[in-house]
Amino acid sequence: MTTGSDHALNIPAQCPVSHDFNPFGGSYQEDPAGSLRKARHEQPVFYSPLLDYYVVTRYADIKAIFRDTTSFSAALTLEPITPLREPAIQKLVEHQFDLGPFLVNEDEPIHMRRRRALAEPLNPANVRGWEQYIRDLVTRYIDKFVKKGHADLVADFMWEFPATVALKFMGVPDTEIEQARQFAVGQIMFGFGRPTEEEQVAGCDGMGQYFNHAKKLVAKLKENPDVEGWVPFAIRASQQDPDTIDDRFLVSMMMSGTSAAHETTSNAGANALLTLMRNRNMWDEICEDPSLIPNAVEECLRYSASVVAWRRLCVKSTSVAGVEIPEGAKVLVVTASGSFDDEIFDEPERFDIHRGNAKQHFAFGFGTHTCLGAPLARLEMKIVLEEMSRRLPHMRLVPDQEFEYLPNTSFRGPQNLLVEWNPADNPLPSDRP
Numbered sequence: 001m002t003t004g005s006d007h008a009l010n011i012p013a014q015c016p017v018s019h020d021f022n023p024f025g026g027s028y029q030e031d032p033a034g035s036l037r038k039a040r041h042e043q044p045v046f047y048s049p050l051l052d053y054y055v056v057t058r059y060a061d062i063k064a065i066f067r068d069t070t071s072f073s074a075a076l077t078l079e080p081i082t083p084l085r086e087p088a089i090q091k092l093v094e095h096q097f098d099l100g101p102f103l104v105n106e107d108e109p110i111h112m113r114r115r116r117a118l119a120e121p122l123n124p125a126n127v128r129g130w131e132q133y134i135r136d137l138v139t140r141y142i143d144k145f146v147k148k149g150h151a152d153l154v155a156d157f158m159w160e161f162p163a164t165v166a167l168k169f170m171g172v173p174d175t176e177i178e179q180a181r182q183f184a185v186g187q188i189m190f191g192f193g194r195p196t197e198e199e200q201v202a203g204c205d206g207m208g209q210y211f212n213h214a215k216k217l218v219a220k221l222k223e224n225p226d227v228e229g230w231v232p233f234a235i236r237a238s239q240q241d242p243d244t245i246d247d248r249f250l251v252s253m254m255m256s257g258t259s260a261a262h263e264t265t266s267n268a269g270a271n272a273l274l275t276l277m278r279n280r281n282m283w284d285e286i287c288e289d290p291s292l293i294p295n296a297v298e299e300c301l302r303y304s305a306s307v308v309a310w311r312r313l314c315v316k317s318t319s320v321a322g323v324e325i326p327e328g329a330k331v332l333v334v335t336a337s338g339s340f341d342d343e344i345f346d347e348p349e350r351f352d353i354h355r356g357n358a359k360q361h362f363a364f365g366f367g368t369h370t371c372l373g374a375p376l377a378r379l380e381m382k383i384v385l386e387e388m389s390r391r392l393p394h395m396r397l398v399p400d401q402e403f404e405y406l407p408n409t410s411f412r413g414p415q416n417l418l419v420e421w422n423p424a425d426n427p428l429p430s431d432r433p
């Protein structure tokens, strides 16, 4: 670390500067909190010239930034962290791409007006109505591999099933699910990574196609909005109050809502299964006593989050942990680092499904923008752990596998997760070959 005064950078003097911080490589993907351990203790707020972002690592400071919606705007949350190059912009122009904001990147007062108008389908009571659908779906996925004795829990299970839930929840007709899922994947690198120019052009092509597809899906749903699903619910809300929910918003909701509900949950489930496999005694405990699962879900989200960092734009110069963040500066709050702050969590590096305050983690953000889909995500994770621990308590990690993560600032989950077991030992007789 050096300080701002040592550099020809346009940042305040005395601001710590880290040339080592690299969220696109090194240990950040595998262990974001561990890679920032030293910073958390010694320089909790620093400027990263590589990113051109101020990086915030401690729990209390992250919470204060999430709370201070006057000084910190959410507007840049979904903007590509690597600025778009000209050919990529051209691709978007070709597709007449005009994506509007969607809750997560909106500020007050419109954000809260829209959030209130759309919250009902995601409240815990309504989400409970999805339990049987999700359990049946999980059961069908496990049926496909339970007699084989091995599986890639990402490719064979966790990547697809939350996508199917997400699209069904959005209200996309079953016939559209396959096509919409194809469009929805692969946007992480585009928004949060360091894509090459070629990858950026391909990303923009995918985004453009998906945008036009989302427009068609919304138009189709508008013909008959009296069906189940979050977008049909929003269409009905827009008929009541077109000033709050307009057509442009409905398209961005279809597009951004689907990705909000998909990769986040896929990665959270894969991270949870990997963490529990690596902490066998905890896995054995939940196999013995499934009532421990809800708190185990919270500890998995704290210990191995699928969203590890979020962004804010400083719109009013503010001091954070003694560092002056100037107006116009971009801020990366590393929520996974906050969830390992020893001021809040006792022995944070210990994975403990009995931890009393596990739920205080930042995996779903904090404050006015706290994840609206958290009840659904928690339910999906709970059902995955219940069904896997019931049917495959004896599964173990395939030894010596390496876990790969997409190099990006915010979304984290292993690309593959290989497990094995002896199917003759499956506890349910109907699951044996």
Ligand code: HEM
Binding pocket: 066, 102, 103, 104, 105, 115, 169, 257, 260, 261, 262, 264, 265, 268, 306, 307, 310, 363, 364, 365, 366, 367, 368, 369, 370, 371, 372, 373, 374, 376, 377, 378
């Ligand atoms: C484990 C899975 C999930 C994780 C880790 C996650 C994480 C997050 C995070 C970090 C935010 C930003 C919070 C902030 O700015 O303070 C967020 C916002 C949001 N999430 Fe999730 N999410 C998950 C699942 C879902 C699901 C299943 C849905 C939808 C059905 C969803 C819908 C949303 C929406 C609509 C917002 C914007 C809320 C607002 O700005 O008011 N998420 N999520």
